[in-house]
Amino acid sequence: MRALRCLGFQPRQCRAAILSISFAGQGADLSARADYMAAVTARELSSQQIRAITSAGTPFWLEVTLSPVFSAEGLHSNVIAVGRDVSPARAAHEKEMSALVFEQRKHDESRLLAEFNKWLN
Numbered sequence: 001m002r003a004l005r006c007l008g009f010q011p012r013q014c015r016a017a018i019l020s021i022s023f024a025g026q027g028a029d030l031s032a033r034a035d036y037m038a039a040v041t042a043r044e045l046s047s048q049q050i051r052a053i054t055s056a057g058t059p060f061w062l063e064v065t066l067s068p069v070f071s072a073e074g075l076h077s078n079v080i081a082v083g084r085d086v087s088p089a090r091a092a093h094e095k096e097m098s099a100l101v102f103e104q105r106k107h108d109e110s111r112l113l114a115e116f117n118k119w120l121n
Contacts (some may be wrong), residue, residue, distance in 0.1 A: 040068045043068065043070070045067050047064065049061055049086060050062055050064060060085055060087045061085070061087045062085060064082070064083045065081070066079050
């Protein structure tokens with residue numbers, strides 16, 4: 001089962017895990033909660049990337065798409081949650097951003113050295 005492999009919990013233990021990871025407890029993402037509540041009001045999907053932790057304590061990034069479910073009376077009654085591990089993509093993005101910062105610093109340093117050289121001559 002994917003839930004068991006990914007989170008380390010049995011599927012029956014994961015029923016509310018995604019919502020509790022995102023919206024409750026220590027380190028909850030309050031902006032994700034506000035985004036989801038706004039999506040419920042607008043009757044739309046909500047998608048966020050949240051940092052989750054396996055039962056072994058290993059952190060990973062999870063992209064969660066939440067779809068509100070409404071009763072026949074139009075009341076918000078449930079949620080359908082679909083999650084996927086985006087840790088490799090997130091790590092690649094962070095590595096790319098780090099490389100861009102490094103390149104910008106090297107460029108600035110070269111420009112500064114060129115100006116200093118010009119000042120000396």
